[in-house]
Amino acid sequence: MSGNALNGSEVMEPDKNGSDGSWVRITDYDPLQGWSEPGQADARARWCCEQLEDGKILFFDGIPYDFPEKDREFLLQQRQSDSRIHKNISYRPSQDMLRGSVADKPEDVERLHGIMRHFSDEITGLLSRVLKPYSAHWSLDYASFRPEEESSRNLSLHKRNDLLHVDAFPSRPTRGNRILRCFTNINPTRARNWLTTDRFPALAEKFAKDAGLEEIAKSGDSTGSWLNALKRAVGLKVVERSAYDKFMLRFHDYLKENSDFQEKCEKIHIAFPPMATWMCYTDCVPHAVLSGQYALEQTFIIPVQALIHPEKSPIRVLEKLAGRPLAAAAC
Ligand code: SIN
Ligand code: FE
Numbered sequence: 573m574s575g576n577a578l579n580g581s582e583v584m585e586p587d588k589n590g591s592d593g594s595w596v597r598i599t600d601y602d603p604l605q606g607w608s609e610p611g612q613a614d615a616r617a618r619w620c621c622e623q624l625e626d627g628k629i630l631f632f633d634g635i636p637y638d639f640p641e642k643d644r645e646f647l648l649q650q651r652q653s654d655s656r657i658h659k660n661i662s663y664r665p666s667q668d669m670l671r672g673s674v675a676d677k678p679e680d681v682e683r684l685h686g687i688m689r690h691f692s693d694e695i696t697g698l699l700s701r702v703l704k705p706y707s708a709h710w711s712l713d714y715a716s717f718r719p720e721e722e723s724s725r726n727l728s729l730h731k732r733n734d735l736l737h738v739d740a741f742p743s744r745p746t747r748g749n750r751i752l753r754c755f756t757n758i759n760p761t762r763a764r765n766w767l768t769t770d771r772f773p774a775l776a777e778k779f780a781k782d783a784g785l786e787e788i789a790k791s792g793d794s795t796g797s798w799l800n801a802l803k804r805a806v807g808l809k810v811v812e813r814s815a816y817d818k819f820m821l822r823f824h825d826y827l828k829e830n831s832d833f834q835e836k837c838e839k840i841h842i843a844f845p846p847m848a849t850w851m852c853y854t855d856c857v858p859h860a861v862l863s864g865q866y867a868l869e870q871t872f873i874i875p876v877q878a879l880i881h882p883e884k885s886p887i888r889v890l891e892k893l894a895g896r897p898l899a900a901a902a903c
Pocket of ligand 2: 737738739854859
């Protein structure tokens with residue numbers, strides 16, 4: 573397998589090389605026609621879900637949905653003035669709301685809004701076909717546009733995206749439901765460079781105890797906690813977290829803080845070329861973005877019950893390790 577050197581290591585280029593086992597290329601799906609063998613559509617979609625649940629990254633060579641060239645040109649002109657305030661420009665499909673834009677002219681904000689709405693609709697259409705078994709069950713989370721160069725960002729340790737981590741959202745606990753994200757690199761000339769390593773089950777096996785799984789599992793749900801009751805009493809916004817959510821937030825920070833792990837773990841570099849589209853469960857696939865500029869992303873939350881193999885999900889892996897349930901009722 574050939575590749576370019578990046579930080580002295582081998583880079584897997586999905587456009588040139590065979591898969592290294594961490595990603596799979598989809599070549600029999602066309603944006604207009606769908607699956608090349610319609611009779612196999614259901615089987616292909618189920619297979620894709622299973623690959624994702626096994627911790628694989630699904631990769632498409634080009635943009636497998638409608639994305640007008642004029643939209644891409646417009647996005648390439650967008651920059652953000654202060655990336656410390658908003659890491660990205662975000663779009664909330666359920667409220668049709670755009671956040672983080674610093675475009676000067678109202679017509680530019682409107683244009684950006686329209687592009688994000690169209691992108692979100694198109695990705696939803698794509699996943700409805702490629703991951704059909706999930707489509708009746710998911711909830712559509714935020715979409716984002718990432719216009720900053722990732723190699724030169726000035727972020728605090730826990731916000732840094734160039735350190736390996738699995739995702740957990742502080743403001744949107746999932747109670748064990750899965751975080752599935754689909755990205756497109758719209759940079760016309762440069763790859764988006766990711767690192768990945770062993771998947772969640774292996775990392776949990778190695779580090780969950782040290783990260784405090786036992787204590788967090790015992791602490792249970794925060795719903796009835798005195799702190800949340802106090803916050804509610806004084807009218808503050810309360811985020812109810814299951815033990816699973818508490819642990820995943822802790823684990824996100826633990827991995828970023830763990831310099832030994834960051835330095836010594838075995839890494840795979842993946843260079844996603846211009847116009848590549850890829851998706852994975854980012855609560856299971858550890859990732860770090862080393863460089864790249866201009867990516868689009870849409871997140872979906874997939875209920876545990878909708879998975880083909882729920883036993884492979886992080887919550888079930890952790891429950892096995894902890895010997896107790898980590899989210900009451902919802903899962
Ligand atoms: C992330 O760490 O979730 C961001 C990945 C990316 O922007 O490529
Ligand atoms: Fe992440």
